[in-house]
Amino acid sequence: MEYTVQKLAHMAGVSARTLRYYDEIGILKPARMNSSGYRIYGQAEVNRLQQILxxxxxxxxxESIKDIVTAPSFNETQALREHHVKLLEKREQLDVLISNVEKTIALTEGRIKMMDNEKFKGFKQKLVDDNEANYGKEIREKYGNEIVNKSNQKVKGMSQVQYDEVTKLTTEVIETLHAAFETGDPAGQLAQKAADLHRQWLCYYWDSYTNEAHAGVAQMYVDDPRFTAYYDKQQPGMAEFLRDAVHFYTGIKK
Amino acid sequence: MEYTVQKLAHMAGVSARTLRYYDEIGILKPARMNSSGYRIYGQAEVNRLQQILxxxxxxxxxESIKDIVTAPSFNETQALREHHVKLLEKREQLDVLISNVEKTIALTEGRIKMMDNEKFKGFKQKLVDDNEANYGKEIREKYGNEIVNKSNQKVKGMSQVQYDEVTKLTTEVIETLHAAFETGDPAGQLAQKAADLHRQWLCYYWDSYTNEAHAGVAQMYVDDPRFTAYYDKQQPGMAEFLRDAVHFYTGIKK
DNA sequence: TTTACACCTTTACGCAACGTCAATGTAAAT
DNA sequence: ATTTACATTGACGTTGCGTAAAGGTGTAAA
Structure with missing residues (x-):
């Protein structure tokens, strides 16, 4: 009928430390203390512990359990319902994690089988990473999940030849952009060439190209400080210049 | 090309504190420090941070990331595979949690609709909990998943009338057992009545009754200290006495 | 040139939910 | 009477940072 810490702990499958901690934070006080200061728990405490567990x-x-077990009129169903929602969200997150890990495993395996080039190591991954981890959220919000998924799919499906092409294209875009920036004219020939290269570059990631989307991304380069930093680290004002060039190229002003 | 903490932090979408912490634990050291002790990061560090993130x-x-990014020959695929397994386990746990919460919500709703008795509150839940959380694992191991599931099913499907019956039965078992214990004879009339009541009680939880299983549970009352504690708290030796009585009742000695 | 202001530094405490000594006192069994 | 098992409080360690505090820089405006 009465239990010491160990007894109760063993019965409930928790540690004695846990019970002392629960005492400390006030969610499960013992029924009384004996003459030597031992904690003595009764039936009521057993029941309460079971609720807690x-x-x-x-x-x-x-903290929440405290509210539940101390407030007598606490709406359990409501609390459970909220918790239920949280759990579902958690599972969704977890599912995303799992599929990402699976994709990465597939990627690294493919990479290893494909070639042994050290330089190549980690870069495709980084491509997926860049798009997904850094800008995935924004892009998803603006253009929907499907485009992003397809984009990642495309990257993963790339052969090394394609990878080399896109790498080359990346530097070409930057270099042409540099030269164009010198002219100062985003509508000029060089700038339009840069915009075209940028379109080609995008097409390595996107499944379907539209002027609208291209212009949208260009605008984002200016709006989002992380993109701006990337382009402006070469030359201040570069991001804006690229946006203007693309806006001329696509014929769309946002 | 070079970044201070803030710059890099902003670019990567993490806090400056995080970068200092990564420096502290040695997974991302800055390229160099300037004359005033400022951390200066270069392109290599940006790449590495991206890997880390x-x-x-x-x-x-x-801790694991440290292994991955510092050991050059570390088997990434292996690490990812292990992590993958962990994630799958986590999701399984989460699925169990979710279904439990769902069941509990259904239970509490049913309870509320069924009646308004305060005393009843939380007890059916506790029944499921007791069986499942405390002894579920052992019972599952010995008698398989199906029996346990059906047991919980039965508890959840109980009406209040049935609940009252099983509650009454519980005290009857205890009382009869007490009286029988006085006689000291586990084969006597009283003890056999107690064993029979115990069988009836079991049948509220079990879908199919067998002498074998009954005898097995009785033995478990002695083997498992938590059960022993429960019965012995009334009278020391009670668990053994009940086991003996049931063994006579079922005609099975284990 | 001074001053404001943004940004840098290190140090160190705080969070959740306990695990894990350490030092010491008590109950029970031999 | 002594061992053994269990009780107590106190305090530090864990993870991945958030959040001051106290003080030194870098740069631009007044």
Whole structure:
């Protein structure tokens, strides 16, 4: 009928430390202390502990459990429903993680089989990473999930030849952009060539190209400081220049 | 081309504190320090940070990331594969959690609709909890998943009338057992009545009853200290007595 | 030139939920 | 009477940073 810490701990499958901690934070006080200062728990405490452990199993924080078990009129169903939503979100996140890990494994395996070039190592991954981890969210918001997924799909499906092409294209874009920037005219020949190279570059990542989307991305280069930093680190004002060039190229002003 | 903490932090979408922390734990040292002790990062560090963030996104611990990014010949695929397994386990756990929360919500809703009795509150839940969280694993191991699931199913499907019956039965078992214990004879009339009540009680949880299983559970009452504690808290030796009584009742000695 | 202001530095405490000594006192069993 | 098992409080360690605090720089405007 009465239990010391160890006894209760063993019964409930938790540690004695846990019970002392629960005492400390006030979610499970012992029924009384004996003459030597031992914690003595009764039936009521056993029941309460079971409630606590139940909610703990559900992943509820002790802080929230405190509210649940102390407030007598607390709406359990409501709390559970909220927790349910959180769990579902968590699972979704986890699913994304899992599929990303799976994709990465497939990628690295493919890479290894494909070639042994050290320089190549990690770069395709980085491509996926750049697009996905850094800008994935924004792009998803603006252009939807499908485009991003297809983009990543395309990167993963690239052969080394294609990879080399896109790498070359990347430097070409930058170099042409530099030269064009000197002229100062985003509508000029060089700038339009840069815009065209940029379109080609985009087409390595995108499944379908539209002027609209191209112009949108160009605008984002200016709006998003991380993009701006990337382009402007070469030359201040570069991001804006590229945007203007693309806007001329696509015939779309945003 | 070169970045201070803030710059790099902003670019990568992390805090400056994070970068200092990464420096501290040695997974991302700056390229150099300037004359005033400022951290200066270069392109190599940007790349490395991107790798780090990539793995972080995947939920890998910084400790593991350290191994990945510092050891040049570290088998990435192997590491990812292990992480993959962990993630799958996590998702399984999460699925269990989710279904439990769903069941509990259904249960509490049913309870509320069924009646308004305060005393009843939380107890059916506790029944499921007791069986599942505390003894579920052992019972599953010995008698398989199906029996346990069906048991929980039965509890959840119980009406209040049935619940009252099983509650009454519980006290009857205990009381009869007490009286029988006085006689000291596990083969006597009282003890056999207790064993029979115990069988009836079991049948509220089990879908199919067998002498074998009944005898097995009785033995478990002695083997498992948590069960022993439960029965012995009334009277020391009670668990053994009940086991003996049931063994006589079922005609099975283990 | 001074001053404002943004940015840098290190140091160090705080968070959640305990695990894990350490030092010491008590109950129970031999 | 002594061993053994278990009780107590106290305090530090864990992970991945957030968040001051106290003070030194870098640059641009007044």
């Amino acid at each position: 139940f909610y703990r199993e559900l992943g509820v924080s002790l | 990539f793995y972080r996104e995947l939920g890998v611990s910084l």
